[in-house]
Every structure is written in structure tokens, then in C-alpha cells.
Amino acid sequence: MSLTPADSTLSVAPNNRAVPDRSASKVTTNKSPASTPAPAPGVASVTQLTNKLAEYLTPSELKKIKEAYRFSDEAHLGQMRMSGEPYISHPIAVAEICADWKLDAQAIMAALLHDVMEDQDVRKDELIERFGAPVANIVDGLSKLEKLEFQSQIEAQAENFRKMLLAMARDVRVILIKLADRLHNMRTLGSMSAVKKRRIARETMEVYVPIAHRLGLNNIYRELQDLAFSHLYPMRYKTLGKAVKAARGNRREVVSKILESVNKTLEATGIPAQVYGREKTLYGIYTKMLNKRLSFSQVLDIYGFRVVVDSFANCYVALGTLHALFKPMPGKFKDYIAIPKLNGYQSLHTTLIGPYGTPVEFQIRTQDMHRVAESGVAAHWLYKDDEGSLNDLQQRTHAWLQSLLDIQKQTGDSAEFLEHVKVDLFPDSVYVFTPKSKIIALPRGATALDFAYTIHTDVGDQTIAVKINLEQVPLRTELRNGDIVEIITSPSSRPNPNWLGFVRTGKARSAIRHHLRTINLVESIDLGRKLLGQALSALNLNPDLSPAVTERLLNESSAKSLDDLYADIGVGKRMAALVARHILGMLENDTPSPHPLLDVNGEVVNKQIDPVVIYGSEGVAVQLAPCCQPIPGDAIIGQMKRDQGLTIHTLECDVARRQRSKEPDRWIGVTWGAGINRRFDCGITLLARNEKGILARVAAEIGESDANITHVGMDEDKEHMITYLHFTVQVEDRVHLARLMRNLRAIPGVTRLLRHKGTS
Template identity: 75%
Template sequence: MNLTPAESPPSAASSSRLDSERPERKSAVSTKPVSQDGPQHGIGAVSITPLATKLAQYLSPSDLKKVKEAYRFSDEKHLGQMRKSGEAYISHPIAVAEICADWKLDAQAIMAALLHDVMEDQDVKKEELIERFGAPVAALVDGLSKLEKIEFQSQIEAQAENFRKMLLAMARDVRVILIKLADRLHNMSTLGVMAPDKKRRIARETMEVYVPIAHRLGLNSIYRELQDFSFLHLHPNRYKTLTKAVKAARGNRREVVSKILESVNHTLQAAGIEAQVYGREKTLYGIYKKMRAKHLSFSQVLDVYGFRVVVDSFANCYVALGTLHALYKPMPGKFKDYIAIPKLNGYQSLHTTLIGPYGTPVEFQIRTQDMHRVAESGVAAHWLYKSSEANLSDLQQRTHVWLQSLLEIQKQTGDSAEFLEHVKVDLFPDSVYVFTPKSTIIALPRGATALDFAYTIHTDIGDQSIATKINHEHAPLRTELHNGDIVEIVTSPSSRPSPTWLAFVRTGKARSAIRHHLRTINPSESLELGKLLLTQALAALDIDIEVPPAQLERLLNESRAKSLEELYLDIGIGKRMATLVARHIMSLCENENAPSQKSGSHSVTNKLEPVVIYGTEGAAVQLAPCCQPIPGDRIIGQLKRDQGLIVHTDDCEVAKRLSSKEADRWTSVVWGDTLNRRFDCRIKLLVQNEKGILARVAAEINESDANIIHVLMDQEKYQDRAMIHLRFTIQVENRVHLARLIRSIRRLHGVERLERERG
């Protein structure tokens, strides 16, 4: 494993050897590999001397003395504690500190790496760390430590809360995540002794959260290693098979690689370009991912090897590109300029794919030495190369903006699982680059819409969006953006976020801002709805709504709600499940032997009062657009997170699919007696394509006292006659009104078929 991004590429003279064939850097604390088949990374030993030698190269004697004091404290606290592998536990903090030392992190970070488990495992208080090592070190250790033993409703909730704490600590000090990534890398390298199910769980967690974070921060060495370790433990058999195939391919393709290296070196020297050229092998996971995505066998993956060209200046990147294009023919559409438009994590290089000898496609990456350093170490380059800090200001600024957005999302999100969901979305590595009208480049996740763009500019712009112009043409807010689009947002002070926006926004910032707005409007409606839903759930369990004060106080404490009204509000907006809260209350009552349980047999429950729908409710109750229920339809309600109650017809296919997954989120609903509004529904007609047919249908709809909202037409051949489909969105009072309208239209000449359209 090579965790030293500072290491210069090999000279041209020695560059005929592939990166993957170089001997692995042996950890100074390494004693033995964990797996013969896995990525080679050693398990630490107890001695600190090699680490101290490494730190002495860049830390002052006073800082080194502080680090040794932190080591002695950690060694004392972990005395007698063993790892699953049977080694002394202190070997793990030392290994983590050594990885951090490769990045040349400061003394505070190295001390935190050595102490990172003492709060969690040895019950050392933060106050003690502050007293002995100072507040900055204690803050880092606290950010790395899991939460104290709080009663969570599930393992998922506990895990989400731990991630939330860590990511927020990272937003305040990026060293937290650098130490955590070093910790995760060493843990992944020693995962072989764990049970198979635990290995898969940790590997999946690493792939879903830590790998994207490493990529987002530009830590490519860690990113690639964590990917391969996760691949090893998620799919061990596939990993072993692919490892054997790659080893066999090295011998078969050695001649091709040597020929390309020789030709490229000779051509660049002839052009007067000073460059270092060396081969690199795709990671096993990279090969596997390509095989899966394109349904290829290993023999069909031709670009297992690529080449990196490191030149001495910015201008020579493009000169080298032209020289290589003259040597080998480029593949159309396979050129990317990440120098002009860097990736979100600051990565810069020119990428081109050429047709090499024997028709083999070969990828080249061309970059300067500074670009190479940033490409390998990302934000860690801030510590590694302080002399070139000015060149990295753009990367640091990008990272700072993203980290601050975490704090903004946290302010708008009260739920840990929801916060983690938003962050995962923003960690998605693929990006599109669009322009503001003033030509500022904005990077967004692939699949982002114009509304995501608006929220990226500013939350207020997103909240007040009404339309957009993409490349100077009007388009809906839901329009997906593509590279190079020029996006302009049209706003109105009277516009407010709609619940339907959640269906198409892509970024965590947009989603959290919309949900924050929805949960703050009309809270009285959501509160009443939550109270009714909880009453229903308690009645189903034969529990009185009047919970004794002692149990109520404990319920609020364990639910982390400030008041009963807040609990009702959370239920009303779908943040909490009424059935789970009711069961929690029942368990409290049973534990306290409280008399709040109703008398009588449990087999006879009270008749549940369904939620009454009048159609005039605000954001707390919405009619589902998929089936568009109208009075007279049999209906059911889905409690959706931060959108309140969504009403479907009971035969809606979407509702059937959703209810099979989350049955607890569904409740009985009925129409009210007094409905003083009209409801949207869709009808579909097959009519003869003749003069005046649209006018006749529209006139009949008007005569039936219905209102036309939208019309859509499409032509098709039907039974050898020219027919046309007409689709109307109309407003009616109820099913009786709709039935009367349908009978009237069916009597018209030229109408072949008519039905209510759903879905």
C-alpha cells in the first residue's frame, strides 16, 4: 500500500515497471499481512520508534514530546485490551497515527489519532483530555468517538446519529475525517478475523459512506484502497477470481506495455518535453465495476492498464496531448479536460484514450507535478505542501463550501437518518457542470434539476423559484441539467416550496430546505393530524390517550421531543410513526405497571375513527397525483415523511406497492359530508379524427358543469381508421358528477371509447 502522495513518480529511466508491480510500502509498525488474497496492508506492532522517526522529520522537538505523552497515555489506558487478531490493542492507534504521519498532519492530529479510542473504549472523559492535551485535541477525539450509550429505536438510527456527529465535527475541522479515514483503512485491512456477516456489514458501510467521502475530499489513494478492501469482503470469491485473471494478464500484456512506454518516452523527448511516464493498473474494483456496467467478461476489458504522463508545466500538458495524438490515433468522444474544469474534489488532468499497438485502447492521464500531488492527496495536500498553498486555494475553498453546506443541512434537518440520506446524495461522485448567466461554473450531482441549481445558488432563490431558462429557452423546474447548460432561474416573492418538488430534486441541500419549509408551514394542521393518528394507534392497543405524567416525561426524554405538541407535530408530518410511538407508550406503561391500559379483553379493540378528508386541507393532507381520488372513491392514507398524509384510492397500483413495504405508514381515511370544492381527475377518449370533434367534446364537458384544466392529443392508426386520443384533466364534484359527464360524452357522434385514466 502506498499512502505517501508526496512520493514523486519514477524517472523515465525506471518507468517501465507498472505501479502495481512496485513493492508495497511496508508499514513501520507492520508485522504480517491479514490476507494473502487481499490488498497488502500490515497489522501494526506495539513499538512507536518507527512512528517517532517519521514524525521527527517534520515536527519540532516540543511537538514530538507531546505526541509521545499522548502515546504513553493511550498505551496505559489500552493496557490489557486485545484486538480480535490477538495483538495488543495499542498497535491499532499507532498504525492510524502512522498513516496520518504520511500526510504530515500536525501534532494535534497525530495525538488525536493515538487517543481516538480512549473515550469510547476506556470511558475517558473529554474534560480529562482537555486538561492533559488541550481543547483542540479533545475536540478531535470527541468528534471521532461514538455517542454514549443512548437508547435508540434501532441500530440504523444509532449508526445514523454517529455519522451525523462525525460529519458535523468534520465540517468544523476536516482533520476529523482524515483521522477517521485512516482509522477505517487500518480496520478494513485487519477485517479478516471478523465473522462473515460483520465483515459484509462493515464493508457495505465503508463503500456507501467512507469511500465517497474519500473521493469527495480528493484522497484518491485511500479511495482506491477502501474500494478494493470493501470488494474483497463483500464478494470474496469474485475478488480471488479477478486477482488471478489480472496476474495472468500481466504476463500476456507486458510486451504491449513495454512497447507503448518506449514509444511515448521517445516521442516526448524528441518534442523537447520533460516528462515522467509510467504505467498504472486499474484497481480490481474498477475492473469489476466496468465488467458489471457493460456486461463484459474479463478478456473483453481491454483497458486494464493505463499510463500517466507528469510534465513540468501547465502549457506542456496540452503540448504533450498533441504529441500523443500524433503518435497514436485518439478514440472519438474519449477526451476530457479536467484542467479547464476541475472535478468537485479539485482533481485536474487531461484524459484521452488512444488506439495503441495491436488495436488496444489505452488511456492516458496528463498532469503537472502539482496536479499529481493534489490528485493523490486532495485536501491533505494542505498539510503536505504548505509551500504551494496558494495554488490549492481553489480546492480548499470548494471543500470549505461543501463542509459548510453540511452545517446548513443540519440546521434544517432534525432527524439523523434524514441528514445522512442528504449527505449520501451529495457524496455521489458523478457530476455535471453548468453555467450561471454570468458564466460562473456550478458543479451538481448527475441527475440534478434546475431547481437543485436554484437551491445551490441560495436557499431563498430556491424557495421563490417559479420557472427556469435553460440555454435561453423556457423550461420546467424539474428539467434535468446537462454539461454546459446555461441556467437562469425566474423567481417570484410570492412563490413557496411545494411538496411535489421533493419528487424530482436531487441534492441534499434542496431536499432539506424544502422539507424544512414544509414542516414549518401550517403547523396547527399537522399537529391535529398527528394527535388523531396517535389516538388511533393507542386505541388499537387498548391504551388511553391520557398518559400518566411520569411516563409522559420519560417518553419525551427518550424521544428527544421538547413537548407533547412537538411529538404530535412530528407524527403529523411523517417524521415519526404513530404505531411505534404507541408501542413505546405501551412498553412504558407495562414497565411501570401503570393503570393507563383500558380494561377488557385485548381481542376486542375500540372502533378506530378514520381521518376525515374534506379536500380543503393545506399541506398536511394531499391528494395523490397518481390516482387522483375524488369523493365517492374508496380511499386510504399514507403518512409520508415531511409531506403529511397522502390520500390514494384503495385500488391504486402505486399505493398497493408502497403499502406492501411500509404497512405501518398507512391509515384509514374517509370523505367528509360537506365538500365545497371540485377535484381534479383525468379522462381518456378514443375519437374519430374528424372536423369539430374537439369542440363538441369540450362543449359537452362545459354543459355538464365541469371545468377543463388541461388537454393532450396524440394521433394513431386504429382498426384502419384515423383515430385520435384525447386526454382531459377536468374538475368535478364527485363520482356521481363524473359518471353523469361520462354518459353525456359517450352519446356524442365520433366518440368510440371513454374511460377514467389513472396512473
């Protein structure tokens, strides 16, 4: 394994140090040919690219690619990389990486043109006229939305990712070219500042590395990981690189001995095979040290071996042969042939105890499996004559790309969309079965409810119960490999906002949020209008906005209508106080009216904001916190949760105290309204002597006190002869609860009684 970033396949000028942040990596000079410096010897040439393409493209396709090259060269004329070389060297390098995958002529043309719309203001219709709609659509999908105004860099980044990923869902070549672009930029990241290196490397690790893994592009996946690692933690990278280099010499004898033994044994068994020794990437070693808290000397399996055989059956024969040669480690065998990974990867994995007690990992696969393992979805272009064996991979990829479109339809904004996609890019997976034995792959940590939404959005929305291995379990139960999952639905069931606290997949999260936004829109609008009105009154502003102020507010907040703005406030996506301050700023800039009173820090001195009045019947826009279960009469406070509306806690709730210290701006004053006509859940625990009939006496007293029991549980302390009785009861208010608790304390045998107050 190379310990330094691999060189580009291009021939480039010495000390090439181009950077991907285009705002800082390009220098544009006068575009006249006379002012363009002559290229230095060794600067990128299209010759190598043409030679690679000639191996698999027709002369007519090569002619079109040369035309695209000339167009791109003219468009970027006078534009230089920070290394001093012509900018055209970057598109050529990207096209060469795509040529290594044997991508088609349209993709190569798009790779050469991928920056002309973004950097040189070339119009899409011009590209359509010159090179056709497919090429123009790919280039458009790769171009950033730099002409639009965004409120923050994070919002701009999220919207650009959404544009690219949706273009990828329509044509996967978009992301293949983008990955090639990012790979070349990461290889040439040297001249950036340390801050920008870390930002770009972190973005690469969080988004592009998982996408490469999800598409099965293992070579790019590993190289991007190591390159990002080298820029995120340069000292750790160098130190670990030196340690691996030193260990390589010490372990060469072990590797040679294993290779020799395996080759001889497989040959004697009559299995045609190629055996490769390979070294783990530095990032792979680093994560193993980090996750298992090991020192480098404790990481023994730095080396692995890949065995490529001629047939499916010989994979298992080779496995048995290796297990006879070296002892397998218990629990270290995985059959990814019978159950492929989400990205189509297939191999047998086993870890054996090699010479000198060293653990050694073996991967056993056929040539077809090896091709897919290294090239992933790009193998579709690389080996067009063998599409039959890749149908399953294509179907998996298509299903994932389709899920991006589904999430997009249900998502409110770009940041939320990117959040969902990142969740689904989590590489580790768990495999479960439907009652009809169909295999479903989900991210590690996915719950039974995630499974329901994976089957269909309607199934998830209508879920009321779930059985795992024939036993009924809570919806939040995490799934394990091999579980058989059965979903029980009801047409009258609807998503619960609390579900957002435990679902794992982007599809489930976006579907629940979409339902809460649409079905409960009226409730959210009413709550948002009330919250904004109170925030405006606190700043001595009229809650009734004029048409001129409304129009300007909607333009500056990117909201489609005032109701959309109210709904965003009602579900916690926008803070009423911040919107009110924004309106105040607009009015101050437009009118010479006296400024409001300011404190010593320049902040507006607010009058006391009237609390929001709640009645407990507002629907899902207002939720009563399950940790402390507030009831009328309790002193309460409200928390605005993103996409969950207003959650009510008691003032003395420990959970609320902890969360208020983290996000104090998301808490508002609330109070109970008059004339509430409903009952509220409340948790109580009784400590009683372990006597016969104690539960019956307590239950009878609760009934006589006009309270309902909705749940009961018991814990027994045999050593002290005490029983803990846990009840969830329904009461009208705090006065009703006090009367009930007074009656329960009077029962002979009850030694202590307390109410649950949110201490979990």
C-alpha cells in the same frame, strides 16, 4: 498494482489480525505493568513514527507528540488487540499514516489519542489541560457516543456519523484521522467473522470511500475500495486477482512497447515528462465488468498511463503529441484542467488505440496537479509553502463542509442527516452554467430544482419555473453537462411535497423537508393528533393521555414535546398504530388491569378503526395522489409517507395496490367529510372521430356542464382517423363527474370516454 491489501507502514508482529469493531477486537487485562506481557520482537514501535515526524516537525513539536504517545500508552496499558499485541500499536499505525501526509503536530497528537476518550473514559477537560483545546476537540469528534442509549444500532450509527461529520465541518483533520483509522482497521480485518467483515466493509464502501473521493484522497480511496471489495465478495476478489495476474504476463510486452514509444516521442518533442504505467484496481475492473456486462477478457483497458509534465501548457502539447503517436478513440477525451472535478482533481484524460488494437487510457497533468490528485485536501498540510495553487481546492472543500452544517440545521434526525450526506457523496458529477457563465457542479441525475437550491435555499423555495438553454422545461428535468440554467422565482411560491420525489441533492431534500416541517407544522400536528387518537381508541384506550403517561412516552420516544410527537405522526415519520401499541405496553406494565383480547398469534385483536375524515382543504398535510386524482364520492384509502404526510388514493388505483403490497402498515382507512365546498382535478380521455370542430364542441360542453378545464392535450391516430383528447377538469364530486361524462358521450363524433384511474 498490488493484488493484496497493502501492509501497514508499521513494523508489526507476525499474523497481526486486529479488527475495527472495538467491542470484539480488544481484550483488557489488569492494568498493572507486572501483568502486561512483554512485547514480542517486531511489535509496533514509536521509533519509525518519530523518524518520519523528524523530517518536517520542530524539536518542540516532537516533544509534545512524545508526551501524547506516553499518555496514550499508559491509558491503553493492559489493553490488547485480538492478535495479542498491545493496543497502542493501532494508534501508532494511524499516526504513521497521518505522518505520510505530513499532517501537523496537533493532528498527530490527536491520532495517538483518538481512542482514549471512547475506550478509557478519559475526560475532554483532562485532554484540554494536557494537550490544548484543538487536540481535545479533534479527539472528541472522533469518539463515539457509546454512553447514550439508542433505539437501534442503525440510529446509533447514524448519530455517531453525524457527530463525526459535524466535527469534520469545523476541522477537516477529524476526517483525515478517521480515514487513517479506518484504513488501518481495514488492512487488519482478517480475524472478524464473515458477517462482521461484510458489515464493516459495506459501511466503508457506502460512507468512507465516498468521503475519501470527495476530499480527493485518491490513494486511500482506491485502497479502501479494494479492501472493502475483498471482504464483501472474497471469491470474486480472488478469482479476478488470479485473472489479472495471468493477464499481466501476457500484456507485459504491450505495456513495455507503449512506455518506450511514449518516452521517445515526448523526449523528441522536448517535453520534460515522467511516464508511469499503472494497473487498474480490482474493484475498478469489477465495476466495469458489472456495469457494462463484460467478461474479463472483454475488459481491454486494464492498464493506464500517467504523464506528469513540467507546466500547464505542456499538458496540452503532450496531449497533441500522444494523439499523433496513437489514434484517439472518439468521445473518450475529458478536460478536467479547464473544469476541475468537485474534489479539485485536474488532469487531461484521453483513451488511445495502442499496439495490437488495445485501448489505453492516458492521464496528463503537472506535478502540482499530481500532488493534489493523490493527496487531495491533505496536500494543504503536505506542501504548506505552495498554498496559492490550492486556494480553489480549499474553497471547494470549505463550501462542501459548510453545506454539511446547513443540512444539519434543517434536518430532523440523524438517520435523515446521514441519508442526505450519502446522497451528496455520490461521486459522479454534471457541470452546468448560470446565465452569467458561472460553473456549478452537481451530482449526476440532479434536476433543475436541485440547481435552484444550490444557488440559495430561498431561490429553491421560491422557484416557479426554469429555463434550460433558453427553453422552459419542467422543474424535474435532469441536467446535462453544458446546460445553461435560468431559474424563475416568485415571492409567493412555496415548496411542494411532490418535489421530494425528484430532487437529487441532500441540500435540496433537507431544505424542502425543513420547510414542510415548519411552515405546515400546525396542519401536521392536527392530523397526527387525530391519527393517534383513533389508533388509541382502536385499542380501547383513552385518547386523552394523562400527564404521567405523556411524560414517560416523550422520554421513551425521544420527542421534545407532545406536539413534536403529533407532528412526526402527521408527516409519516412515526406510525400512529405503533405509538399506540407502545402506550398500551406501558400501561400493561404499570397496571394489573385485564389484558386485551389476543388472537392465536398473541396479537391484540383490534376493533374496527374509524376512518380519518378528510375534506380536501387540509393543506399540504393531506395530498391527493396525482396518479388517480380522487374526488368526493370515490372509495379512498390513505398512505402515510415519511415527511410528506397523508396521501389519498382511490381504492382501485393500481399504483396504490402495488405500494400496499410492499408497505401494508403505512395504509389507513379514510373517508370524505360532508359539506365539501371546493372543486377537484380529475383526468378524462375522449376518443373522437377526426372531424372538424370536435375539440370546440367538447370544450363547449364541458363549460355548459359547469366544469373547468385546467389542461388539455391531443394525440392523433391518422391511420384510424381517431383523435385522443386528454383533459384535466375540475368537478365538485363523483356525481358531477358522472353528469359531465354523460353529456360528453352524447356529442356526435365521440366514440369512447374514460377516466384516468392511476394505472401508471
